Amino acid sequence: MSVSGAPVQTVRERPAKALAARLRSVSLATSMPYVYVVVLGFVIYLLSPEIINGPGAVDVRFSAAVPLAFVAFGQTLAMFTRGIDLAVGGLISTVTAILATTAADSWGTLVLLLVALVALGAVAGLINGVAIALTGLQPFIVTLATWSIWGGVALLILPQEGGAAPVDLTTLVLGNIVGIPKSVWIFVVLFALWLWLRDTRLVGDLRAIGSDEARARLIGVPIRRRKVQCYMLSGIFAALAGIWIAGQTGSGAPNAGDPFILSSVAAVVIGGTSIFGGTGSAAASIAGALAFLMIPDLISAVELSSFWSVFFQGALLIVAVTASSIAMQLRARRSGS
Secondary structure, X not given: OEEOOEEOOOOXXXXXXXXXXXXXXXXXXXXXXXXXXXXXXXXXXXXXXXXXXXXXXXXXXXXXXXXXXXXXXXXXXXXHOOOOOOXXXXXXXXXXXXXXXXXXXXXXXXXXHHHHHHHHHHHHXXXXXXXXXXXXXXXXXXXXXXXXXXXXXXXXXXXXXXXXXXXXXHXXXXXXXXXXXHHHHHHHHHHHHHHHHXXXXXXXXXXXXXXXXXXXXXXXXXXXXXXXXXXXXXXXXXXXXXXXXXHHHOOEOOXXXXXXXXXXXXXXXXXXXXXXXXXXXXXXXXHHHHHHHHHHHHHHHOOOOOHHHHHHHHHHHHHHHHHHHHHHHHHHHHHHO
């Protein structure tokens, strides 16, 4: 049917057109990490199937990736604003040190301890956010300083690797729920969280700040509040990563979080988030974390020295940055035409 010669859009057509618009809006940069994961997984399976489908292989790989996924999620929010959060390294170390040296003999005590540690992450992020928002200092400088501070706190609490995390924490982290590893459920929850969060005003404002902070201020975006909120969330995710590491290893270390500083930035960049802010996806960053951690498995499958893991992780990062640059140029050409 039509009215005045114009076709009437049926109810069935509307969802299809909305889906088509959504698919067209997916950028090359944010779709590539999923391609990396599929291709790497396929190659690893061809070379050494037991790495993919061996007993407990799924749980082992996802458990190892959970902390990086947590940190990458929070790092993505910071990078939306053209920022970065280096303090995650010291905060993770502090959380694992506290858990390795604090007795929690009951579930009630453990829950209170975990809530306190998540609150500690929020406070650490609050300090970063306030310092960045109120002083105008570069996020790199502020979070570098707080990384050093939290690293010193971790050394004070636990001078060397060791201690013993609560047994109930290990029980909480490891194992299955309805036959599916808890680590896999964590990834499901993180993806679902992003699906809800991506269309909120918070994420829209963070992207606006990273795209053009002066313009964002003119249209009424609460710049300072949003920066504080994004660094608080990054601190919370870092604390969750520290909790997972302590539960997984059963111990703590004063430098447990240091490897996650650069690897989280790498995961976010591999996930297609621009280092210049404004664009990206936390879900793609999680996929980037998986791809980044699959490189050592690929190296193991081809029986090469572990040196090549670092080499190819760097190569993957270069490919990701190149893809991101090409995507930005294509968007610029489309907007200019």
